[in-house]
Amino acid sequence: MKTFLRCGTGGLSFFGLAVVLTAGPWQSLFNGRDLTGWRVVNGTAPYAVADGAIVGTTVRGTPNSFLAADREFGDFIFECEVRHEGGPANSGIQIRSLVRPDYREGRLHGYQVELDPSARAWTGGIYDEARRGWLYPPSLNPRALTAYEPGRWNHVRVEAIGPVIRTWINGIPVAHLIDDVTPAGLLALQVHSVDNKPGQEGRRILWRNLRIQTTDLVPSPPDGIFIRNTGVNTVSPEEQARGWRLLWDGRTARGWRGADGRPFPAAGWSLADGVLTVLGRDGGDIVTEEEFSAFELQLEFQLTEGANSGIKYFVSGRLGLEYQLLDDERHPDATKGAAGNRTLASLYDLIPREPLPEGTGIEPKIGEWQHARLVVRPDGSVEHWLNGVNVVSYRRGSPLFQALVARSKFAENPGFGLAARGPILLQDHQSVVRFRSIKIRPLTE
Amino acid sequence: MKTFLRCGTGGLSFFGLAVVLTAGPWQSLFNGRDLTGWRVVNGTAPYAVADGAIVGTTVRGTPNSFLAADREFGDFIFECEVRHEGGPANSGIQIRSLVRPDYREGRLHGYQVELDPSARAWTGGIYDEARRGWLYPPSLNPRALTAYEPGRWNHVRVEAIGPVIRTWINGIPVAHLIDDVTPAGLLALQVHSVDNKPGQEGRRILWRNLRIQTTDLVPSPPDGIFIRNTGVNTVSPEEQARGWRLLWDGRTARGWRGADGRPFPAAGWSLADGVLTVLGRDGGDIVTEEEFSAFELQLEFQLTEGANSGIKYFVSGRLGLEYQLLDDERHPDATKGAAGNRTLASLYDLIPREPLPEGTGIEPKIGEWQHARLVVRPDGSVEHWLNGVNVVSYRRGSPLFQALVARSKFAENPGFGLAARGPILLQDHQSVVRFRSIKIRPLTE
Numbered sequence: 039m040k041t042f043l044r045c046g047t048g049g050l051s052f053f054g055l056a057v058v059l060t061a062g063p064w065q066s067l068f069n070g071r072d073l074t075g076w077r078v079v080n081g082t083a084p085y086a087v088a089d090g091a092i093v094g095t096t097v098r099g100t101p102n103s104f105l106a107a108d109r110e111f112g113d114f115i116f117e118c119e120v121r122h123e124g125g126p127a128n129s130g131i132q133i134r135s136l137v138r139p140d141y142r143e144g145r146l147h148g149y150q151v152e153l154d155p156s157a158r159a160w161t162g163g164i165y166d167e168a169r170r171g172w173l174y175p176p177s178l179n180p181r182a183l184t185a186y187e188p189g190r191w192n193h194v195r196v197e198a199i200g201p202v203i204r205t206w207i208n209g210i211p212v213a214h215l216i217d218d219v220t221p222a223g224l225l226a227l228q229v230h231s232v233d234n235k236p237g238q239e240g241r242r243i244l245w246r247n248l249r250i251q252t253t254d255l256v257p258s259p260p261d262g263i264f265i266r267n268t269g270v271n272t273v274s275p276e277e278q279a280r281g282w283r284l285l286w287d288g289r290t291a292r293g294w295r296g297a298d299g300r301p302f303p304a305a306g307w308s309l310a311d312g313v314l315t316v317l318g319r320d321g322g323d324i325v326t327e328e329e330f331s332a333f334e335l336q337l338e339f340q341l342t343e344g345a346n347s348g349i350k351y352f353v354s355g356r357l358g359l360e361y362q363l364l365d366d367e368r369h370p371d372a373t374k375g376a377a378g379n380r381t382l383a384s385l386y387d388l389i390p391r392e393p394l395p396e397g398t399g400i401e402p403k404i405g406e407w408q409h410a411r412l413v414v415r416p417d418g419s420v421e422h423w424l425n426g427v428n429v430v431s432y433r434r435g436s437p438l439f440q441a442l443v444a445r446s447k448f449a450e451n452p453g454f455g456l457a458a459r460g461p462i463l464l465q466d467h468q469s470v471v472r473f474r475s476i477k478i479r480p481l482t483e
Numbered sequence: 484m485k486t487f488l489r490c491g492t493g494g495l496s497f498f499g500l501a502v503v504l505t506a507g508p509w510q511s512l513f514n515g516r517d518l519t520g521w522r523v524v525n526g527t528a529p530y531a532v533a534d535g536a537i538v539g540t541t542v543r544g545t546p547n548s549f550l551a552a553d554r555e556f557g558d559f560i561f562e563c564e565v566r567h568e569g570g571p572a573n574s575g576i577q578i579r580s581l582v583r584p585d586y587r588e589g590r591l592h593g594y595q596v597e598l599d600p601s602a603r604a605w606t607g608g609i610y611d612e613a614r615r616g617w618l619y620p621p622s623l624n625p626r627a628l629t630a631y632e633p634g635r636w637n638h639v640r641v642e643a644i645g646p647v648i649r650t651w652i653n654g655i656p657v658a659h660l661i662d663d664v665t666p667a668g669l670l671a672l673q674v675h676s677v678d679n680k681p682g683q684e685g686r687r688i689l690w691r692n693l694r695i696q697t698t699d700l701v702p703s704p705p706d707g708i709f710i711r712n713t714g715v716n717t718v719s720p721e722e723q724a725r726g727w728r729l730l731w732d733g734r735t736a737r738g739w740r741g742a743d744g745r746p747f748p749a750a751g752w753s754l755a756d757g758v759l760t761v762l763g764r765d766g767g768d769i770v771t772e773e774e775f776s777a778f779e780l781q782l783e784f785q786l787t788e789g790a791n792s793g794i795k796y797f798v799s800g801r802l803g804l805e806y807q808l809l810d811d812e813r814h815p816d817a818t819k820g821a822a823g824n825r826t827l828a829s830l831y832d833l834i835p836r837e838p839l840p841e842g843t844g845i846e847p848k849i850g851e852w853q854h855a856r857l858v859v860r861p862d863g864s865v866e867h868w869l870n871g872v873n874v875v876s877y878r879r880g881s882p883l884f885q886a887l888v889a890r891s892k893f894a895e896n897p898g899f900g901l902a903a904r905g906p907i908l909l910q911d912h913q914s915v916v917r918f919r920s921i922k923i924r925p926l927t928e
Binding site (some may be wrong): 229376391437438444 | 529820823824832834836877883886888889890
């Protein structure tokens with residue numbers, strides 16, 4: 039039998055020779071009998087108490103409804119159990135959320151831990167309700183997609199400590215977000231609006247055993263899932279621990295030069311306000327001085343109307359495998375090549391990107407920051423990710439890859455894309471495109 | 484506390500209301516102290532006893548060595564524990580194996596449960612030593628590839644009951660073979676020959692807790708792994724339970740007709756001696772009357788020198804996705820197309836097959852029976868398998884598939900390969916090619 043001493047102030051207690059980290063006390067947020075301590079903000083979906091659970095019920099034609107605890111929380115660890123009854127109904131748990139008269143007439147907005155019993159199964163992801171949309175779609179973490187089982191009670195854990203927000207469903211880590219937009223706010227239970235179609239109303243979302251810690255918080259150990267850090271040109275300690283570092287320092291041209299062995303372009307590229315901008319005025323491509331073999335790269339990019347650029351890897355001269363950057367709607371190259379293999383996030387002229395899931399709002403938007411991720415594993419497999427979705431997968435040098443190259447514009451370039459290592463290139467294609475938060479880490483077996 | 488009654492004769496015992504199947508008694512094959520009951524057949528590698536285990540040691544320049552139990556076994560369930568010490572050394576457990584003066588001068592031959600600590604990790608597969616080579620390569624069952632851990636004791640289970648031979652490593656099912664070539668024979672422990680290279684000798688394979696049941700055998704429940712049945716034009720009860728049936732009855736043209744709506748060819752195809760042969764004399768392609776959407780197909784084929792044929796699926800007219808059949812060495816089409824995408828087992832003119840693992844002897848041979856397998860899943864993913872190895876994977880209709888088609892000889896065939904369902908076609912390409920054991924089963928979600 040083990041006994042733990044609880045230390046109310048420090049989180050550290052000495053028990054014999056062992057140092058045991060203990061967290062502060064759990065506070066219950068629900069008395070199991072009535073909605074004392076809760077109030078409805080926005081919407082008209084009914085919330086009731088039955089069998090020791092808070093029950094939200096979908097109503098046709100109502101907007102999103104929220105039942106909020108009557109206190110605000112900043113840093114906390116929250117746990118509860120959730121189940122769905124009567125059919126799938128989108129829902130969520132708002133954290134650090136705000137209601138302001140001057141923001142959309144008092145619309146509740148902010149971080150939502152998604153509860154998604156649909157086939158998409160994005161439960162545990164982090165959505166920015168009525169603000170920025172998806173911040174951490176669970177598509178980033180495929181193992182998490184089977185964590186939630188709508189028809190039974192599911193355990194939900196949320197850690198919000200400083201800018202780090204992490205979630206677990208039934209003990210499986212789902213999201214790891216670093217974002218400092220809102221440090222504190224409401225905790226609220228969502229019943230999502232449903233269409234006026236028959237059959238969607240009367241579905242129930244049940245919450246029980248809602249409890250929270252707000253002192254002596256002990257974060258869970260690292261879990262290895264992808265960390266999405268919205269901080270600009272920063273590498274968090276958690277990212278550093280995984281080997282991430284800035285590939286562009288956010289200010290200078292250090293570590294970069296012009297392609298084809300030239301110096302960094304004297305004009306045509308701007309490095310200001312934490313943004314690396316290709317101005318589309320014949321500055322020429324730029325490449326990293328360092329070469330990479332197996333790596334994970336991420337960056338944010340912003341396209342302007344009609345823009346064309348690209349992120350090339352395993353570059354030799356100016357030639358390389360290319361994560362295409364393109365305004366698909368306005369640039370004519372989108373309809374050239376074969377079957378869309380020159381569209382945004384495609385492997386240029388070789389593999390078209392998979393479609394993004396519909397209805398998620400994560401489709402790239404011109405003039406807004408988008409997230410690109412590129413994974414090149416030691417076994418040769420490569421992935422292109424766009425806004426958290428894996429849209430291209432292939433294996434460098436595989437028979438399939440070779441067959442694609444043999445019928446591409448690179449057919450006459452022997453060994454195309456097969457170099458053991460090479461620099462990363464950002465392309466000047468006579469368009470204005472912005473980059474920031476360019477990070478890389480080596481990958482080993 | 485549970486008590487089981489052992490019933491020595493029937494395998495069935497009544498205990499209250501429950502029916503409990505019990506197997507016959509375990510007999511130990513090793514006394515833990517010396518090699519009483521064992522004898523060396525073939526080879527000169529030393530076998531000794533240490534710490535309650537039989538220890539075989541590799542010796543440079545010796546042939547394969549075998550330590551055999553001094554009884555023969557027919558139907559049995561065998562279990563033991565195995566570990567490797569001092570580095571990887573190929574080994575195996577022979578079952579139902581034979582030593583005959585008139586077969587390769589007394590060379591031990593027959594079924595071997597592979598012990599393979601190399602990176603290939605084919606432990607638990609079934610190899611036909613000094614006879615037919617690989618019968619069940621564990622590549623057929625990728626989940627099994629991580630089952631064996633060379634540096635620790637591993638549990639091995641073998642069930643050989645009638646023609647059914649099944650293996651488990653550490654409780655994970657590895658192989659499920661149906662083969663009736665040898666019903667009984669020796670059980671023996673192999674130490675594989677090693678090269679004359681330094682460093683390969685002195686490696687040890689340890690066996691302990693060797694035990695066997697020979698009466699009242701109770702087979703393990705079905706496990707869902709692929710069943711390789713070498714019986715000609717037969718479907719075993721285990722295969723029937725998984726939905727397999729003959730697509731060709733082994734005798735008549737029932738269920739088949741000529742392509743393009745013609746009757747079954749009056750000439751050009753032979754249906755004799757359990758073999759369906761295209762004679763290469765303008766009989767024309769044949770197709771199934773039935774159409775298929777998601778399915779698993781397997782067959783054995785035999786190429787003649789320079790032969791060209793194919794298995795087409797989702798056929799419309801005579802056009803369809805094609806599992807190419809070709810004598811790669813002699814037919815000129817092997818070097819046409821792009822990067823080998825017209826070679827044997829490739830998706831014709833679209834995706835070249837992956838190379839087969841080297842040194843396994845499973846490379847296809849002209850004039851011998853080879854095993855083809857085609858999996859079309861309800862989600863659209865497709866696999867071509869050749870002799871137990873997955874050599875082509877793609878998703879029908881994916882952006883990548885569409886890009887391949889757009890630059891292939893099918894570029895001008897709208898909707899190529901995208902039909903919701905279609906017949907299976909065997910191609911007459913003016914070559915002699917033989918088929919048998921053509922089986923299919925529908926696949927559902």
